[in-house]
Amino acid sequence: MLSYKFDWSVITSGQYHEWLISGLKVTIQLSISGILLSFLLGLIVAVMRMSHLKLFRWSACVFLEFTRNTPLLVQIFFWYFGSYKLLPTAVNEWLNNTGFEFAAALIALTIYTSAFIAEDIRSGVLSIPKEQMEAAQSSGFSYIRSMQYIILPQAVRITIPPLVNQFLNLAKNSSLAMTIGVMELTYQARQVESYTFKGFEAFTAATVVYLAISVIITFLVDQYNERVLQIHKGA
Amino acid sequence: MIQFTNVNKWFNTLHVLNNINLQVKQGEVIVVCGPSGSGKSTLIRTINQLEPINDGKLIVDGKDLSDKSTDINKLRAEIGFVFQQFNLYPHLSVISNITLAPIKLRGLSKKDAEEQAMQLLTRVGLAEKRDVYPSQLSGGQQQRVAITRGLAMKPRIMLFDEPTSALDPEMIGEVLAVMQDLAKSGMTMVVVTHEMGFAREVAHRVVFMDAGTVLEEAPPEEFFCNPQTDRAKQFLNQLLTPMHGATCN
Ligand SMILES: Nc1ncnc2c1ncn2[C@@H]1O[C@H](COP(=O)(O)OP(=O)(O)OP(=O)(O)O)[C@@H](O)[C@H]1O
Numbered sequence: 318m319l320s321y322k323f324d325w326s327v328i329t330s331g332q333y334h335e336w337l338i339s340g341l342k343v344t345i346q347l348s349i350s351g352i353l354l355s356f357l358l359g360l361i362v363a364v365m366r367m368s369h370l371k372l373f374r375w376s377a378c379v380f381l382e383f384t385r386n387t388p389l390l391v392q393i394f395f396w397y398f399g400s401y402k403l404l405p406t407a408v409n410e411w412l413n414n415t416g417f418e419f420a421a422a423l424i425a426l427t428i429y430t431s432a433f434i435a436e437d438i439r440s441g442v443l444s445i446p447k448e449q450m451e452a453a454q455s456s457g458f459s460y461i462r463s464m465q466y467i468i469l470p471q472a473v474r475i476t477i478p479p480l481v482n483q484f485l486n487l488a489k490n491s492s493l494a495m496t497i498g499v500m501e502l503t504y505q506a507r508q509v510e511s512y513t514f515k516g517f518e519a520f521t522a523a524t525v526v527y528l529a530i531s532v533i534i535t536f537l538v539d540q541y542n543e544r545v546l547q548i549h550k551g552a
Numbered sequence: 553m554i555q556f557t558n559v560n561k562w563f564n565t566l567h568v569l570n571n572i573n574l575q576v577k578q579g580e581v582i583v584v585c586g587p588s589g590s591g592k593s594t595l596i597r598t599i600n601q602l603e604p605i606n607d608g609k610l611i612v613d614g615k616d617l618s619d620k621s622t623d624i625n626k627l628r629a630e631i632g633f634v635f636q637q638f639n640l641y642p643h644l645s646v647i648s649n650i651t652l653a654p655i656k657l658r659g660l661s662k663k664d665a666e667e668q669a670m671q672l673l674t675r676v677g678l679a680e681k682r683d684v685y686p687s688q689l690s691g692g693q694q695q696r697v698a699i700t701r702g703l704a705m706k707p708r709i710m711l712f713d714e715p716t717s718a719l720d721p722e723m724i725g726e727v728l729a730v731m732q733d734l735a736k737s738g739m740t741m742v743v744v745t746h747e748m749g750f751a752r753e754v755a756h757r758v759v760f761m762d763a764g765t766v767l768e769e770a771p772p773e774e775f776f777c778n779p780q781t782d783r784a785k786q787f788l789n790q791l792l793t794p795m796h797g798a799t800c801n
């Protein structure tokens with residue numbers, strides 16, 4: 318053990334460095350698209366969950382139960398192995414050329430995270446005084462439009478701290494995509510390790526990068542939050 | 553403009569509106585008063601269907617509210633509603649509070665909507681507050697913005713539910729002045745309020761409610777100087793300052 322020689326040059330330059338960088342790019346792509354899509358889907362599910370239409374409410378509940386109560390890894394495998402069988406050949410071919418692994422991982426991460434986001438947004442909405450909805454509807458806005466312009470913008474602001482958590486989870490969970498061969502950061506660190514046996518260096522680098530991503534997301538949202546809170550302080 | 557015919561409403565077993573018959577003509581200003589819990593808010597909220605009625609007929613601006621084919625959102629756009637607690641949108645600036653509905657529902661361009669909003673804001677003396685957020689305004693200012701928000705839709709009817717009850721006394725005047733101005737311009741208004749000075753000066757009729765029924769309905773002079781029921785007399789005695797009483801013969 319003690320004879321292990323640290324060699325940081327493996328990860329700071331050369332081919333393996335490039336592998337790690339390309340992995341980082343994929344991780345960032347996966348995380349950012351996942352965050353945006355899961356936020357959108359989460360909003361939609363939250364609105365459906367609160368709709369007065371039974372069908373919407375009911376389907377949202379089923380969706381939430383299924384996605385929150387099954388392991389993410391299983392969901393990733395489901396979309397990767399399972400959906401492949403269900404799709405038309407043409408779609409599969411197109412997906413194969415554009416990176417089916419990435420798409421499957423993105424879908425799984427999006428759906429999984431959106432369930433938690435939906436519940437966070439819903440509690441945010443429930444904390445908005447009902448008079449806001451009354452004021453919006455009195456102006457002639459339908460239920461959906463009232464949600465869109467008046468309730469959700471306020472609810473999302475309140476929901477920011479738990480949302481940040483979900484975004485961080487998503488960024489970290491994206492490492493599970495390596496199991497279906499998405500060449501993201503963890504996958505590449507593993508590759509570097511098996512080519513060079515410099516596992517410590519490779520995974521230290523990966524760890525630092527995940528940490529940095531978390532810090533950056535938290536910082537960005539904090540900045541945004543600060544500005545919003547500024548507005549609500551006032552008199 | 554507004555016609556209640558044998559309207560009834562229950563909250564579970566509580567009979568909040570008991571066989572209401574009431575008519576409001578175009579350009580009329582009606583003041584609704586009565587003891588707490590008598591159903592004033594419920595009555596005014598049925599007019600834009602924030603509270604649906606259970607029984608009877610309610611026609612607003614020619615539309616039957618019980619008729620399934622009535623587009624309630626479209627009708628509500630024609631009716632301004634001013635709340636006791638203002639209920640401005642806290643995440644939007646004053647100007648955005650006012651222009652949101654005209655832009656989204658009336659299809660006005662941002663420029664036109666803001667121009668129109670500024671005219672209204674100037675009228676209520678708040679032009680310089682256009683970019684401020686509601687939390688930075690006093691109660692009286694917030695209520696004037698709320699009235700402006702309603703007016704920006706060019707409504708055919710304005711409803712007020714105790715618009716000055718949440719205000720510090722020194723701010724009541726500024727809000728009443730705006731409402732008075734509006735009444736003079738010929739707006740059809742239904743106002744729930746205990747401001748009897750306002751009722752005297754601008755109301756065409758005063759409606760007195762008690763326990764879910766309309767007990768009295770009369771021009772202000774008649775109602776204040778010559779109330780018919782004991783309940784109304786009792787109510788007025790508790791409410792009126794000697795000054796109000798003094799003007800009766
Ligand atoms: N959503 C509701 N569910 C059940 N009961 C209600 C509801 N809203 C009002 N009530 C009851 O209906 C009655 C009439 O209420 P309403 O608010 O119309 O009275 P009000 O005349 O406006 O009183 P105040 O002067 O206190 O505002 C009250 O007894 C009240 O408790």
Ligand SMILES: [Mg+2]
Pocket residue numbers: 592593594713714
């Ligand atoms: Mg009331």
